Amino acid sequence: MLSISPTYLLYYLPLIVTISLVFGGTRHEDTTKVIQHAWQTGRWITGFMLIIFAVLCLMAWLI
């Protein structure tokens, strides 16, 4: 299904952690809220990318 090695997807992990924490950190001052916001941002981006992944897989299967 994937045309790349699954280990290639590991590049995603440090990036999502960094982006989520910086997004959270630039929107709150309280550390707990920063972590909560980072968690929500990480979930949102991951979910969004999973949806895109599913759509692309479906299109590849249909074609």
Added chain:
Amino acid sequence: MASSEATTIDVEGQIIDLKNRNLAAFLSWLVPGLGHMYQGRMTKGCIFLVCILSAWILGFALGGGHVVYASWVPGDRRWHYFLQAGVGALAMPALVQGNRMRKATDPDTGYTARSYTPLWGGFMAPPYRRVLESEADEVSAWYARRGAGYEMGTWYTVIAGLLNILVIYDAFGGPLAVPISGRRKDETPDLEHSEPEHSAPEQGD
């Protein structure tokens, strides 16, 4: 002349003294998180420092140390550098190397003199001229050697630089407001009966 500009803001019930916001913004550009440390916001400063520098250094390593260089010549317009330079001091050696390369390159032919040697063992030095899409050159060799790591390294460093722009803004003006669409219903403040979450700066003495 004494400055009358207010530097104190109220964010989520916490009073933050932004001190000299221009200096804080500059420090944040120079080293991610340094401006926050100057303002006494140590936790956030450490988060930004670790996250952004880690991403940038990881990207730099993935690209074999060649993904950050300053170049603006035909065939090799390295626009990524403008974004990579968002992390400040770390990307500055590339400017020195780029200038050295420029001086050793003939502007008419685009070829670099054979006597040219980069500083610091080629750290952040531009590729040897000329760079032509139709021919094998030093950039092609970097791509061939690192494979996907060169692309990933480029994007890691670019994203780290872009994220630092948010950090610079945070050091200058405090946290960005959370959009209403991003709040949960139980977190939405009653605008008619409550104080604003992120109030405007108070007038200084």
